[in-house]
Amino acid sequence: MLKVAHRTLELLEYICTSPQKEFSVTELSQRLGLNKTKVYRMLRVLAERDYLRHDEKTGRYHLGLKPLELGTQVAAKTGLLEVVSPYMEKLSREIKETINLAVMRSNKIVYIHKIESPHFLRTDLRVGTSVPVYCSALGKAMLAWLPEQEQEKILGALEMVAYTPHTITCLEDLKLELKRIRDKGYAVDNEEYISGITCIAAPILDGHKKPVAAISAAGPSLRLNGEKITQSGELIARYAAEISFRYGYSK
Amino acid sequence: MLKVAHRTLELLEYICTSPQKEFSVTELSQRLGLNKTKVYRMLRVLAERDYLRHDEKTGRYHLGLKPLELGTQVAAKTGLLEVVSPYMEKLSREIKETINLAVMRSNKIVYIHKIESPHFLRTDLRVGTSVPVYCSALGKAMLAWLPEQEQEKILGALEMVAYTPHTITCLEDLKLELKRIRDKGYAVDNEEYISGITCIAAPILDGHKKPVAAISAAGPSLRLNGEKITQSGELIARYAAEISFRYGYSK
DNA sequence: AATTGCGTTTCTATATTTGAAACAAGGAGG
DNA sequence: CCTCCTTGTTTCAAATATAGAAACGCAATT
Known part of the structure; x- marks a missing residue:
């Protein structure tokens, strides 16, 4: 062992x-x-x-x-960043908010790449930092597409702390939310981790339909709301699906 | 053990x-x-x-x-990329050739970051790949500033293969070259690894004056020659020294 | 001078690793 | 359909590396 x-x-x-x-x-x-x-x-x-x-x-x-060296080599070999970056740049130009790429690590998500928003007012979650899955759009997006068994395992072990008044702290609510996310095709974090910050995410799936990562747009709720959320969400979901297609089969 | x-x-x-x-x-x-x-x-x-x-x-x-995740976290924590990237971007704008960042790994150098040249004709050494120390400007730059004992250890184990007619294949020649590099403040790879490609590099030193990495500009010898080498070399050496100052003491 | 706290080394019982061999499962070929 | 390879995986006894308390050497501190 x-x-x-x-x-x-x-x-x-x-x-x-x-x-x-x-x-x-x-x-x-x-x-x-x-x-x-x-x-x-x-x-x-x-x-x-x-x-x-x-x-x-x-x-x-x-x-x-x-x-860092190994990470660079892995990035080069898997081609993850190479495939994802162009889409992130497109999203950056189109949505004009901070664009993030993250992976899931047990019950957290970890940011591995980001493109800063051109706006002065922007989120400051640095690359390398981590956030609980249940109160981040990136985390919820990956959770939603996880095979039931693995999803249960993570959900069962969650300690759901309220970071803001909007944080989902009830497991049943979270499960309903995950179902809604699958239906819509993208996840929204409605100020559930940081007050005033909204985040919209969709998962990148591999050849076995399992989420390997997720991409998101994040910004002040003042700018990201109403119709803008729907538009951005659909755009992110579409790009994520394209990335999934290219990543899942190129291996 | x-x-x-x-x-x-x-x-x-x-x-x-x-x-x-x-x-x-x-x-x-x-x-x-x-x-x-x-x-x-x-x-x-x-x-x-x-x-x-x-x-x-x-x-x-x-x-x-x-x-990849750990690499990202290390990059964020050490601040290496954060400190170096702005200088690399400046070099890119000023020299208008591909700018590389590499570390030394036993007798090779490994590229960990790069900014592509705006030119159509450019080098294609991808991030993550490695090149023998003795025939790369990046490698020679780091070798030149290595403490004598460590330098000897690496030099002693080198197998000096000729990749091009310009490759240095004699240990004594290499030692003389390293001395010249220390005197000048920067290293030049005069088509020693790939014919037609010239590369100019300077080391980033830590608080103990030991090289942790090196930055370089690389491009076709048609564009990188004569006075341009001297100018670029001095610029790279100056920026590398500034980075060393910031990185060596910020830890 | 004595003490505290650190990194490092020593030493032996103990638990882990080792690796040949056996096993199970799948594919290729007859 | 059966056999023969070639996989990945498990088993088990013997060999070996690990564990961890204790001791050591060395600073800095009191």
């Missing part, structure tokens, strides 16, 4: 995900509840391969460039 | 780096000379964490999106 490998990757993911930039052995061992010696040895492995760097002066570890 | 962790990461890196897109257990075990059972189990670990995906139909493994 390769425990060490698992835990080493877990440690790497923890360090990459955490907002913190530098870590000491003791700190990490406490925070992850692991033996100090073990953490020390895993850090050495990661540092040896340049996933992390070891500052000899302070003894602390910070990020190396290997993950 | 955490062998399993090491080998699992090695396997991941192999899969990300290889031009191939799909792999079977047997194939990988043969290619890496490892026991089939072991490879099988490592692949399971990587697939479980979404570094890879397992196609249940064919039994083969292909890339997942976790590496």
Whole structure:
């Protein structure tokens, strides 16, 4: 079952995900509840391969460039960004709001690419950050198209915190919402995570009809409302479907 | 010494780096000379964490999106791209050739970002690909500023193949060239890897004066020659120094 | 000088990994 | 339809790497 490998990757993911930039052995061992010696040895492995760097002066570890390098290679090989970027740029010109690309990671979504809105007033969810699935259009879009079994698994484990007065906090409501999303073809986040911000998203599906990612437009509810939501939603859904077609079969 | 962790990461890196897109257990075990059972189990670990995906139909493994996600997070956290991109864009406008950002990985350099030249005629080294250090301006720029000990280690292990008539194939010549590069402040690849392509690069140094990456301009020797090389080189070196200053101390 | 806190090393019982071999499942060919 | 390959996957005993408390060395602090 390769425990060490698992835990080493877990440690790497923890360090990459955490907002913190530098870590000491003791700190990490406490925070992850692991033996100090073990953490020390895993850090050495990661540092040896340049996933992390070891500052000899302070003894602390910070990020190396290997993950970025691998990410770049994966992006190049899967062609995800290559295929999606042109559509995102089209959406940017047509909708004139911030356009995002995100993937799902357990019960969160993680932004992996974005094109800034030309407007002065814009959302500031940076690439790399994550948001709970149930209160983001991107998350709901992917949830809605997930095979029932996997959907249930995620829904069952959700802790539904209210970030704003509009956040959906009842599981039944969420299930109804997911059904509506499938019917419409796109998801809308109506100020469910940040007050004043509306977001519209549609999923990118692979060859097995499973969502691999989602694209969205996000902006102030002052601009994104009424008819604009419907228009943008249909546009995003159409492009997402085209991307799905190209991505799902090109592999 | 955490062998399993090491080998699992090695396997991941192999899969990300290889031009191939799909792999079977047997194939990988043969290619890496490892026991089939072991490879099988490592692949399971990587697939479980979404570094890879397992196609249940064919039994083969292909890339997942976790590496891309981690890469994005590292890019966001280190701020490397955030700091470097604006300079790359300036260089693009001023030099009007393809601008690259690369890191060093053992005896190769790996492209991690690029801005295409506005010209029709342009180089086509895609992001994610790698080139031997000794015949690339980016590689030579980083080599030149590496601490002597590390430099020796890499130079000692080089196999110097001639890709073009201009490729440096003698170690002594390369050492002299590295000295010249340090004196000038920038490196030039004079058709040493691809005939007809010239490349000019300077290193980005961290707080310990060690190169973490390098930026370059690349284009047809027809346009990049004579005075243009000197001008571009000085510009690139100046910007690289500014980036070093900002990156080296912001950490 | 003593103490605290850190990264690192040591050491042995223990649990995990190892890998040949067996198994199951599918496809190719006769 | 059956056989023979070739897959991916599981089993199991032996070999080996890991775990983790404890000790160590070294700073910085008191």
